[in-house]
Amino acid sequence: MTAAAPEPKANMGRPVPRYDAVSKVTGRATYASDMPLANPAYAFLVTSAIAKGRIDGFDLADARRVRGVIDIVTHENAPKLKEPKLFSNGGYAGTTIQPLRSTDVAHDGQIIAVVIAESYEAAREAANRVQVNYAAVMPSATFDSPGTTMAGAKGQNAQFKEDPKVGDFAKAFDAAEVKLTASYGTPTQHHNPMELFATSCVWMGDNLVIYEPSQYVYGLKNGVAEQLGIDADKVRVVNPYVGGGFGSRGSMTPRTAIIAGIAKRLNRPVKLVPTRDQGFTIATYRAETRHEIKLGASRDGRLVALRHEGAEVSSRPDPYCVGGTKTTTRLYACPNVDSLVSIVRADRNTPGFMRSPPEVPYLFALESAMDELAVKLNMDPIELRRINDTTNEPIAGKPYTSRSLMACFDEAARAFGWSQRSPEPKSMSDGDWLIGYGCAATCYPTQMGPSAARVRLQRDGRTRVEIAGHEIGTGAYTIIAQTAAERLGVPLEKVAVFMGDSDLPPAPVAGGSNSTASTCSAVMMVCDQIRQRLFKATMPNQSLTDKAKETIGMGQTQAAKGDRSLDLEKAFDALGISVVEEYGEWKPEGAPPDSFQAMHSGHVRLVGGSNLTDKIAYAFGAEFVEIRINRFTHEIRAPRIVGAFAAGRIMNPRTAHSQLMGGLIWGMSSALLESTEIDERYARYVNDNFADYLVPVNADVPGVEVILLSEQDDHINPAGAKGLGELANVGTNAAVCNAVYHATGQRIRTLPVRLENIEV
Numbered sequence: 153m154t155a156a157a158p159e160p161k162a163n164m165g166r167p168v169p170r171y172d173a174v175s176k177v178t179g180r181a182t183y184a185s186d187m188p189l190a191n192p193a194y195a196f197l198v199t200s201a202i203a204k205g206r207i208d209g210f211d212l213a214d215a216r217r218v219r220g221v222i223d224i225v226t227h228e229n230a231p232k233l234k235e236p237k238l239f240s241n242g243g244y245a246g247t248t249i250q251p252l253r254s255t256d257v258a259h260d261g262q263i264i265a266v267v268i269a270e271s272y273e274a275a276r277e278a279a280n281r282v283q284v285n286y287a288a289v290m291p292s293a294t295f296d297s298p299g300t301t302m303a304g305a306k307g308q309n310a311q312f313k314e315d316p317k318v319g320d321f322a323k324a325f326d327a328a329e330v331k332l333t334a335s336y337g338t339p340t341q342h343h344n345p346m347e348l349f350a351t352s353c354v355w356m357g358d359n360l361v362i363y364e365p366s367q368y369v370y371g372l373k374n375g376v377a378e379q380l381g382i383d384a385d386k387v388r389v390v391n392p393y394v395g396g397g398f399g400s401r402g403s404m405t406p407r408t409a410i411i412a413g414i415a416k417r418l419n420r421p422v423k424l425v426p427t428r429d430q431g432f433t434i435a436t437y438r439a440e441t442r443h444e445i446k447l448g449a450s451r452d453g454r455l456v457a458l459r460h461e462g463a464e465v466s467s468r469p470d471p472y473c474v475g476g477t478k479t480t481t482r483l484y485a486c487p488n489v490d491s492l493v494s495i496v497r498a499d500r501n502t503p504g505f506m507r508s509p510p511e512v513p514y515l516f517a518l519e520s521a522m523d524e525l526a527v528k529l530n531m532d533p534i535e536l537r538r539i540n541d542t543t544n545e546p547i548a549g550k551p552y553t554s555r556s557l558m559a560c561f562d563e564a565a566r567a568f569g570w571s572q573r574s575p576e577p578k579s580m581s582d583g584d585w586l587i588g589y590g591c592a593a594t595c596y597p598t599q600m601g602p603s604a605a606r607v608r609l610q611r612d613g614r615t616r617v618e619i620a621g622h623e624i625g626t627g628a629y630t631i632i633a634q635t636a637a638e639r640l641g642v643p644l645e646k647v648a649v650f651m652g653d654s655d656l657p658p659a660p661v662a663g664g665s666n667s668t669a670s671t672c673s674a675v676m677m678v679c680d681q682i683r684q685r686l687f688k689a690t691m692p693n694q695s696l697t698d699k700a701k702e703t704i705g706m707g708q709t710q711a712a713k714g715d716r717s718l719d720l721e722k723a724f725d726a727l728g729i730s731v732v733e734e735y736g737e738w739k740p741e742g743a744p745p746d747s748f749q750a751m752h753s754g755h756v757r758l759v760g761g762s763n764l765t766d767k768i769a770y771a772f773g774a775e776f777v778e779i780r781i782n783r784f785t786h787e788i789r790a791p792r793i794v795g796a797f798a799a800g801r802i803m804n805p806r807t808a809h810s811q812l813m814g815g816l817i818w819g820m821s822s823a824l825l826e827s828t829e830i831d832e833r834y835a836r837y838v839n840d841n842f843a844d845y846l847v848p849v850n851a852d853v854p855g856v857e858v859i860l861l862s863e864q865d866d867h868i869n870p871a872g873a874k875g876l877g878e879l880a881n882v883g884t885n886a887a888v889c890n891a892v893y894h895a896t897g898q899r900i901r902t903l904p905v906r907l908e909n910i911e912v
Contacts, residue, residue, distance in 0.1 A: 436504025819884020
């Protein structure tokens with residue numbers, strides 16, 4: 153497996169080692185459940201064994217006999233909380249299904265009781281002894297289950313506002329020379345981050361401190377305060393490190409306010425560390441989806457008609473959907489486009505954002521269909537995409553700020569050896585192994601949100617950066633430190649970064665791959681404020697020119713550019729101080745007027761992608777997969793994956809390389825391994841553990857190559873950066889299935905691809 157990060161190219165930062173590497177490998181990095189608490193009580197959840205019905209009663213006598221049990225909280229004595237509002241409808245919560253509110257059970261694994269004890273072991277033992285009497289009702293599990301209901305998504309979900317369309321699809325499709333109609337499906341998948349969904353709550357008088365892995369400390373702070381009915385200034389959320397999130401920690405959980413209320417009642421810290429299997433139902437997940445793609449093309453491969461209809465499963469009360477048609481309808485040039493997204497309501501826990509939420513399932517359908525169309529046209533799949541490449545998206549005609557899709561295909565194809573591919577299915581083999589080559593496009597919207605930062609610079613160059621961003625494993629500490637060091641012209645080792653605390657200046661949710669663009673733009677702005685203040689102190693009659701700002705910002709000597717250099721000691725002497733500190737709030741172009749107010753209140757105001765006023769901003773890539781299938785055993789192997797990516801300025805090629813490599817591996821996993829199996833009779837998850845929920849290990853991915861393309865984009869944000877954390881696991885599933893077709897001649901349209909699906 154490729155492990156070394158590439159050398160920096162033009163428009164790339166330095167590939168410095170991770171800021172937090174030593175802390176993590178030595179165990180000094182503290183996660184939520186690591187936080188020391190004084191005399192804590194321990195909580196353990198009891199979750200429902202039915203998916204629909206009601207609780208007729210509890211028998212708690214045996215549980216209460218366990219030594220060390222302090223209390224057992226059910227709907228009868230639970231803290232009274234205010235109704236939450238769904239994150240995607242302008243609220244804070246990942247689900248409006250609030251546990252312990254009544255006898256009603258809305259989904260399997262719903263929290264129905266919390267045992268509090270002096271030790272974790274006692275709480276667990278007592279929870280296992282809680283007996284529940286249910287009145288069960290037959291649940292509706294998934295798409296074809298009796299009792300589900302379907303509705304159009306547009307208008308139900310505040311974040312999904314359009315079914316993109318342009319031209320006359322029906323007429324153009326009827327007249328097309330070549331037509332394709334195909335249906336695709338993706339399964340339920342769960343995030344399964346390494347860190348469990350822990351929550352610890354401590355009251356200090358009327359003030360609450362929450363230690364919880366979160367991708368949005370300001371959202372969690374304000375959301376819990378709202379549920380508890382207290383002032384948000386009395387709540388603090390602390391999590392300097394998050395052991396993976398992938399979207400599962402982006403919104404307020406249903407457990408947090410409950411634990412806070414119990415801690416208040418006991419006047420004692422309470423620590424909850426749920427089990428791995430409980431994480432499948434007390435947190436969100438990727439919903440299963442179905443798609444119908446219709447493509448019409450001329451004989452030369454030009455698309456003349458495209459329709460994408462998608463459907464997603466959600467819970468009964470929550471209209472959650474991701475609606476990836478806003479991307480698939482804009483990826484290629486096509487004059488006639490139609491789309492529709494629907495929600496199917498079932499008796500399930502509410503799904504939520506999971507890495508590349510819309511693009512992973514929706515690009516699977518489109519990029520698989522593009523491969524099928526290439527076969528119909530007897531055309532190379534790369535050439536089909538080249539013919540339909542565009543500098544303007546087709547729905548509104550807005551230009552891309554930059555688009556390096558075909559440059560990525562050219563680089564990746566060269567590295568992969570695509571020219572050695574024999575186009576005919578089943579024409580390549582090695583002994584008993586059939587060999588298939590597949591490719592697919594990947595893209596992800598460039599999004600940004602309002603962000604604030606505080607920077608303090610000392611006379612000796614020591615720098616402190618404060619921002620309530622999040623280190624979810626992506627390298628946020630590192631690139632923020634690099635940004636400050638470069639902008640201020642100080643050594644990187646003198647920069648200290650503080651994040652993951654709602655007492656720090658607000659930052660947006662660590663989701664939608666917006667963190668680098670948002671937080672680094674804010675830090676750059678504040679560092680420029682410091683430099684300008686120092687510059688004016690030494691040169692009071694001369695303004696800091698844009699050129700001088702640029703050279704200062706990149707840590708270069710101004711003398712090399714013909715400008716005067718800035719002497720820190722002289723500047724501090726002129727000011728008569730030893731420390732200078734500045735605070736600033738940055739918002740992207742096109743952000744709504746209430747952006748700063750929303751930022752402080754924990755509401756998301758992301759802009760970008762297709763939602764910009766006069767342009768469209770995306771990062772792009774191309775992914776190639778080699779698949780080998782044993783003609784006798786039908787074993788499936790993926791010995792090689794190659795991806796080339798263009799995402800504006802790469803702030804740190806080392807951390808970017810790591811993110812993209814992980815994304816490629818996850819994309820392969822989403823095609824071949826990952827599926828949350830559902831017992832449709834009872835709407836229950838079957839493989840809610842790491843023994844049965846399959847994730848890749850090193851032996852599954854022996855060769856992964858990541859290529860970083862240099863791309864200049866001056867139209868997106870001051871940092872020039874496009875998000876890439878979610879870019880690489882998009883399209884990989886389609887590339888795998890396209891390779892499976894090339895190896896076997898068999899088209900598999902429903903994931904995951906398993907050996908029992910192979911017919912050769």
